[in-house]
Amino acid sequence: MRRLNSGDEVTLVSMEQCDPYSPLSLPYVLGRRIKESDIRLRDAKSLRRIGATIIRGRKAVRVDTGAGEVIYDSGERDRYDRLLIATGSEPLIPSLEGLEEIGFQGFHVMEDLEEITRKLQDGKEVLIYGGGLVALGLAMGLMERGCEVKIVVRSRILRGYFDEECGALITRIFEERGCQIFSGCAIKTLRRSDGQVEAVLDKGPAIRTDFPIMCVGVRPRTAFLEGSGIMVRKGVVVNKRMQTNIENVYAAGDVAESPGFLMGVSGLSPILPSAVEQGRIAGANMAGGELEYEGWIPMNSFNFFGHRAVTIGMFDAEGEKIEVLTERDEAKQQFKKLVIEEGRLIGGSFLNIPLSAGIIRYLIREKVDVGESQKLFLEKPNEVSAWLMLRAEKRQTMPLGM
Amino acid sequence: MRTCYNTLSAAYGQCAPDCTACEDACARLNSAGYPRMRSVHLPEMNFHGVITCNQCGEPRCIEVCPTGAITKDEAGGVVRIDQARCLGCGLCDMMCPYGGVHYETSMKKAFNCDLCDGQPRCVDA
Numbered sequence A: 001m002r003r004l005n006s007g008d009e010v011t012l013v014s015m016e017q018c019d020p021y022s023p024l025s026l027p028y029v030l031g032r033r034i035k036e037s038d039i040r041l042r043d044a045k046s047l048r049r050i051g052a053t054i055i056r057g058r059k060a061v062r063v064d065t066g067a068g069e070v071i072y073d074s075g076e077r078d079r080y081d082r083l084l085i086a087t088g089s090e091p092l093i094p095s096l097e098g099l100e101e102i103g104f105q106g107f108h109v110m111e112d113l114e115e116i117t118r119k120l121q122d123g124k125e126v127l128i129y130g131g132g133l134v135a136l137g138l139a140m141g142l143m144e145r146g147c148e149v150k151i152v153v154r155s156r157i158l159r160g161y162f163d164e165e166c167g168a169l170i171t172r173i174f175e176e177r178g179c180q181i182f183s184g185c186a187i188k189t190l191r192r193s194d195g196q197v198e199a200v201l202d203k204g205p206a207i208r209t210d211f212p213i214m215c216v217g218v219r220p221r222t223a224f225l226e227g228s229g230i231m232v233r234k235g236v237v238v239n240k241r242m243q244t245n246i247e248n249v250y251a252a253g254d255v256a257e258s259p260g261f262l263m264g265v266s267g268l269s270p271i272l273p274s275a276v277e278q279g280r281i282a283g284a285n286m287a288g289g290e291l292e293y294e295g296w297i298p299m300n301s302f303n304f305f306g307h308r309a310v311t312i313g314m315f316d317a318e319g320e321k322i323e324v325l326t327e328r329d330e331a332k333q334q335f336k337k338l339v340i341e342e343g344r345l346i347g348g349s350f351l352n353i354p355l356s357a358g359i360i361r362y363l364i365r366e367k368v369d370v371g372e373s374q375k376l377f378l379e380k381p382n383e384v385s386a387w388l389m390l391r392a393e394k395r396q397t398m399p400l401g402m
Numbered sequence B: 001m002r003t004c005y006n007t008l009s010a011a012y013g014q015c016a017p018d019c020t021a022c023e024d025a026c027a028r029l030n031s032a033g034y035p036r037m038r039s040v041h042l043p044e045m046n047f048h049g050v051i052t053c054n055q056c057g058e059p060r061c062i063e064v065c066p067t068g069a070i071t072k073d074e075a076g077g078v079v080r081i082d083q084a085r086c087l088g089c090g091l092c093d094m095m096c097p098y099g100g101v102h103y104e105t106s107m108k109k110a111f112n113c114d115l116c117d118g119q120p121r122c123v124d125a
Helices: A023-030 A044-049 A110-119 A133-144 A164-176 A272-286 A357-365 A374-379 A381-392 B021-029 B060-064 B091-095
Strands: A010-013 A052-055 A060-064 A069-072 A077-079 A083-085 A089-091 A125-129 A148-153 A180-183 A187-193 A196-201 A207-209 A211-214 A218-220 A249-251 A256-259 A266-268 A299-304 A307-313 A322-329 A334-341 A344-351 B038-042 B047-051 B070-072 B079-081 B101-104 B109-112
Touching (some): A083 A272, A133 A164, A164 A180, A164 A299, A164 A334, A164 A344, A256 A272, A299 B091, A322 A374, A334 A374, A344 A357, A357 A381, A357 B091, B021 B038, B060 B079, B060 B091, B091 B101
Parallel strands (some): A148 A180
Antiparallel strands (some): A069 A077, A089 A218, B038 B047, B101 B109
């Protein structure tokens, strides 16, 4: 909004007490790779400098779109001319016998990090239920801190992000580091036993732990919108301008159900790059701009124990018009996969392959024709992707400064 | 209104095959020891060039950094990654369309070209 020189009054309201930060940083703070003080994005002072105010510790419970008001749990109300809903996602709570008694512990916000750090004073054996990026990031942070980690996952780890071959390589790397992974298992019951917690699984022997952490997925935080008239399906439904069905209400980030780039269908894209891009577009349009969202592309970068796994686009697409090229090197712990549809790259998956992930993303976004170079692309993805990008940019000289 | 900054440019069509002089100079002479400019050699397509940070006017990397470790210097326009605040998450590399970020897995950090604070070593090489 400030880039458009808008003089509008901006207020950010957060239910958390602390200064803004990205939850993505939390595993790194837990693993002691970075200090908590270094992950703050903004504080009240820097926000004031750009003419914005932040109100902390206030939770919205209702929105009255007719009156243009947000109502908080304290009973207080705030009027708005334009509203941006960016309430993010909340952790899913699995239905397990005994969970209420043991107490639900997730890993989603700063408060969770603080609570887990406290619990670790009393015991370092942790059980993580779930196998997505949050679960694995948490596992990595705990292992870097010297904890003993066990993961229980209903299918296999990183099922939503990497295919089976690549997933198996990553599993092995975690296991080599001492992490025990129980794939294809579900927790049936949790109960206290001899000063620890015992997790009874649907197969195999029970697992003992000092405390379990639930990382079984998230969903948009939309309960407070009930009765507001704002359309919510999987998330808050928005158009290309990030606008909801109510003219002066917008949504962005994890909470929004927005147009996708690759499939042309709307959906959730709960990743940081999407949140940032959507926020920027919503902000511009709220200030009178005319930006349109090109749509989200799935992408994830996971670095762990000196390894790096990257997926972009539709890594698991199959079909008549789709060509899939893969290559695996177990000894080098490397994996590459290209998914090409009618000559254009629509997805890529790479484990420990030196290349620029952003160039792969560029090729997918710009629908660059890979032409006849598919095999060479698989053989030398770093060089071929760079060449394709530079050719597409029609660069004769490469400007290295601006 | 846009501000213009000093620029560097490489006529990459004229790069010698398999030459890595700029990359070596960069790696040797900058503090971290990792090159921020990388040579790209694809003899199959008779292509020899370099990729590095374009010092974009509206850098995507800055927007996406979870800790705000990347900044663009207001005076000189140089994009810098603060190593102390870098998580090594790799998102900057994922968003840069030009291969401008060098993600060093072993160090768990990201690097970009900072124009050597005025005297680019690659030019001399």
